[in-house]
Amino acid sequence: MVFARWFWTVKATGWRCIRSDFYMSFSVPAQLEAELNELVTHYPQKRSASLMFLHAIQEHFGYVSKEAIEWIAGKLELQPINVYELVTFYPMFRQEPAGKFQIKVCRTLSCALGGSHKLHKHFCEKLGLDSHAHGVQTTKDGKYSVEFVECLASCGTAPVMMCNEDFYEGVSNAKADEILGRCK
C-alpha cells in the first residue's frame, strides 16, 4: 500500500523532483555502483540487467526497499513498476529484512521423503518459531529466519538446505545443530 501511495504521488507531482529526494535518502557505495555499471554492459538492452541489479542490491542491503526499486528504475531507465513487479514475482527477492542467517529447507518431494519436514520442525523448535506458520519466519532478535523453499536440485542427498549462500546435504538433526552453532 505504501508503495502504491508513493507511486501515485510520483504520478501526480511530477517525476524528477521526487526522484532526486530518493537519491538523497538512498545511496549505493561507489564500488557497488561501478560493479553495477559494468553489469549493464553485458546486455544489449539495459532492462535485462534488472535481475542482476536486484541480486546485488539485496546482497548489499539485505532486502529491496522501495527506494532501491526507484534507484534501479532510474539507473536502467525504467518505471519503478517494472522493477517492483520483479520483486513480487521472483521468490528470492524480499521487501523487508530477513534474519542475519537465512535457513532455507527444501520442501519438495525427494527431500520430503528424506525427512525435510522433520528438519524444518527441528529448526523451528530450536529457534522458538512456529513450524506450521506460512512463509518466512524470523526470530525476534533478527538473527535467524527459517523457511521452506522449493527444490534445491540435490534430491539424491536429501534432506538438503541452504544457510545464506552455503549449501548443506544429508542434514540430520545433529548436523543442523552444528550448522546453527557455526552461525556467529
Place this chain on the structure above:
Amino acid sequence: MPEEFRLILKYADQPGYTPDMECYLRHGGYEALKKALAIQPKTLPDGKTMSGPEQIREDVKVSGLRGRGGAGFSCGLKWSFVDRKSGKPIYLICNADESEPGTFKDRQILHKDPHQMIEGMIISCFANDVKLAYIYIRGEFPEGARILNRALKEAREKNFLGKNILGSGYDLEIHVHRGAGAYICGEETGLIESLEGKRAYPRIKPPYFPAILGLYMCPTIVNNVETLCHVKHVVMMGGAEYAKIGTPNNTGTRIVSVSGQVKKPGYYEVEVGKATMGQLINDFAGGLFEGRKLKAVIPGGSSAKVFKAGEKFKLKKKGPDGKDIEHEVDMLDLPYDFDSLMAAGSMSGSGAIIVMDDSTDIVEALANLSEFYAHESCGQCTPCREGSLWMSKTLHRMTHGQGRKQDADYLLKIADNIPGGRTICAFGEACSWPVQSFVGKFKDEFIAKGEADEAKGEADEAKRAAASSGAGPTAELKIAASPNH
C-alpha cells in the same frame, strides 16, 4: 547388468579433479574447440561448399543428439530451425535453471566441470554464428554462478573467448545471468522473458518460437547444460561415431538422477536405453530399504506421469522380419530411454527417477507435488493458475483429515481441464499430469482416505449431537450437499 558409461562425468568425481582451467587442459580440455575452429570448408559432390560451422551442425544432426532438458527434442533439428536470413544477431542461451524436482545432474557439471560445458557452448555458438551468449543459472546456485564466472574469466585469458578466438577471426562473449527462484524460468520462452528483465511469463507459440523470435525478438537457441556438453563430444568423436553410443534414435549417454527411497540415491551416467528402469533402481541405486516393497516410480522428474509398481505396458518391437511385434513389458523392464517411456505413457523428461516404497502415503506425495506447482505457476493463464491452486488446496484438505470420497473424481475433473491447448506453455500439462496419473492409478487409496475422513467426521458429529442433547435443537451448520469443493 550394464556398467556406468561415463562420458560427461568422466573426470568430475575423480580425486584431485578441480574446476579450474589448468586441470581441464591437463585432461584434454579445449581440444574439441581447436578441432572445431580448424574445420576447413568442404566441397560437396554437387559443387556447393559447406563451411566449418555448417559441417558441425550437420554432424550434430547425424549424431542423433536429443535435448537433455526435458522434451528430448533433436538438437540438430532445433538448430536447423534458426532463422539465419533475418540479418538479426543470433543468441544462444544455456539453460542452467535446473529446477525440475528430482533432477540434480546439471549441478554436478556446473560445480565440478564448468569448462566442459563452456567448451561445448563455445562450439555450439561457433556452429550457429552466435556472437553473444548467456548462461541462465538458477538463483539458488550462487556458488555455481561464481564458479562459472571464474571459468569464463580463465577462458577469456586463454583467448577461448573474446575477440578473434585462437586466431580464427571468430568473436564470442558469454555472460552469466542469475535467476531468482522461479521454476517457470526453465521453460525456454519464460527464460527469455526473464533474461530480458521481465517477469518470466512464457510466450505463446506461434509466433514466438525462440528460433525465430526469441531474445530481443532475435533468433535464439536455448540448450540444456548436459546437451551442450554432449556437443563437445560429438565434435571430438564425430557424429557417426557418437551415434554408436546408446541405442538407435536414443543416442549417447545420459546422466540419470535417482532419488527417493533407495539405498544409494545418486546420479548415474549410462548409455541411453542400455539400462532398464529396474536396473537403475535396484542395481545402480542399490534397491529399496530392507523389508520395503516398491509402490510407485516417477520416471522423469516430477512432471512425468507416475508408474505404479507391477504396471504392464504393451510395446512394439521390430521382429527379425522387420515387422512390429507387440510384447508386454513390466514397468521395471522398460529400457530407460526417450521413446520407450513415451510409449508407456510417461516420459524420461530431465532424467530423474523418484522412487517411492510402500511406506509412502500416496496422497501426501501428490499433495507435496501439487503444492510445488501451485507455488510455481506464473499466473498468466487462468486454467493453470486456478487449477493448480485448487488441486493443491483439495489435496491439502485431504492430508489434513478433511477428505471426501468424491475428491478423487473432483481432482481428475480439475486436472483434465488444464492441459490440451488451454494454456500458453507446457506448465499446464506438467501440473496436471501428476494428478491425473497419481489419482488415476491409485484411485482406491484416494477414495479410501476420503471415506475414512468422512466416517470420522460423521462420528464426531454424532458425538457432538449426543453431548448437547436436551439443551434445545442442535445447530445444522454443516452444508450437506456440496460435493464439488
